[in-house]
Amino acid sequence: MFNTSYIEISRKAFRSNIRYLKKIIGKDVIFSSVIKGNAYGHGVENIIPLAEESGIDHFSVFSAKEANDALRVMSAGSRIMIMGFLDDAETEWAIENGIEFFVFDMDRLEKAVENARMLGKKAKIHLEVETGFNRTGFEYGNMPQLVEFLKRNREHYIFQGLCTHYAGAESLSNYLRIKNQIKLYRKFSRYFSRHELRPVLKHTACSAAALTYPNTIMDMVRFGIAQYGFWPSPETHMFRFRKDAKETSPLKRMLSWKSKVMVVKNVEPGSFVGYGSSFLANKKLKIAIIPVGYANGFSRALSNTGRVLIRGRRVPVIGTVTMNTMTVNVTDIPGVEKGDEVVIIGKQKRLSISISSFCEMSEQLNYQLLTRLPADIPRFIVS
Ligand SMILES: *Cc1c(COP(=O)(O)O)cnc(C)c1O
Numbered sequence: 212m213f214n215t216s217y218i219e220i221s222r223k224a225f226r227s228n229i230r231y232l233k234k235i236i237g238k239d240v241i242f243s244s245v246i247k248g249n250a251y252g253h254g255v256e257n258i259i260p261l262a263e264e265s266g267i268d269h270f271s272v273f274s275a276k277e278a279n280d281a282l283r284v285m286s287a288g289s290r291i292m293i294m295g296f297l298d299d300a301e302t303e304w305a306i307e308n309g310i311e312f313f314v315f316d317m318d319r320l321e322k323a324v325e326n327a328r329m330l331g332k333k334a335k336i337h338l339e340v341e342t343g344f345n346r347t348g349f350e351y352g353n354m355p356q357l358v359e360f361l362k363r364n365r366e367h368y369i370f371q372g373l374c375t376h377y378a379g380a381e382s383l384s385n386y387l388r389i390k391n392q393i394k395l396y397r398k399f400s401r402y403f404s405r406h407e408l409r410p411v412l413k414h415t416a417c418s419a420a421a422l423t424y425p426n427t428i429m430d431m432v433r434f435g436i437a438q439y440g441f442w443p444s445p446e447t448h449m450f451r452f453r454k455d456a457k458e459t460s461p462l463k464r465m466l467s468w469k470s471k472v473m474v475v476k477n478v479e480p481g482s483f484v485g486y487g488s489s490f491l492a493n494k495k496l497k498i499a500i501i502p503v504g505y506a507n508g509f510s511r512a513l514s515n516t517g518r519v520l521i522r523g524r525r526v527p528v529i530g531t532v533t534m535n536t537m538t539v540n541v542t543d544i545p546g547v548e549k550g551d552e553v554v555i556i557g558k559q560k561r562l563s564i565s566i567s568s569f570c571e572m573s574e575q576l577n578y579q580l581l582t583r584l585p586a587d588i589p590r591f592i593v594s
Contacts (some may be wrong), residue, residue, distance in 0.1 A: 244259075245271045251334070339376075
């Protein structure tokens, strides 16, 4: 009720992904489940409980807003880490609530210490260092000032982590850049140790790094895309399987997106379908209207190019995708009727439509496509 499409989340696929990834990192390494972007479109309210069922108790988000959303669903024993934006008021809120957060400049560090002093509670900080991604992080040149400040304020923080982020570990062409990042990270790490500053955890790896550079795994891995069943890139997949090329991937897609046929009708030859003149019927056609359009996350770029599944067959989108509908050509499928299941992403009978094929058609990254699935599409966990 109250929806024109819905998303199914597979518990079985998620469990299998977590099992596989845990095997790769080993049992002594913390698995941090990255749930930014509404858990890559899967819905935090679904992924947090599923992850907890699989024994995960550490979650990573981008902002205080996302941390707050996660807190509502998380069980008391779980921890949360903010990797990105925090304003001053949010910094105070994070410390008060025992939320861990990245610190990547002096200004943020001073604010954190000031708030911690005021609250009489230690800030749990992860110092992020700049090793070559060139986004956020302390520069090596900042070290004397940083270390001096940290030594002076020991009672106001817990040095929970020393971290960095890699610039494209999913592509072999970045090999040298990643190697240099690892080297520079180690140099930072030695500098801290020389000054008796030791992080509780060293962590640098995202999915691609953990899957292709074992020495980036350290004490914790921040797994995003892989836990949702996606290889960060075809290269990552090949790297894991160059020795024993397996048919089936141990990472399983866990999201399906479905809707229903809203209207079926015939179109006479010579008429245009939809807005404007992008599709001309050259013969008598049977078309089906589906109540999902670009306002519902189905890109307008898929006009005249997208595909969906109906009655176990692949059917093309014709004409332009509108705000709330798309039209598909069902001329060759006998018996299509109102109410038939439509699979936009996922399996139907023997066919499937993957997000990656979807991405190729609309030139989007699977990360982008997933996170653009509107939060108001209802999501259900299926076994
Ligand atoms: C998003 C993000 C991750 C997770 O990346 P994946 O490629 O999805 O595994 C890890 N670390 C940081 C800092 C991130 O922003």
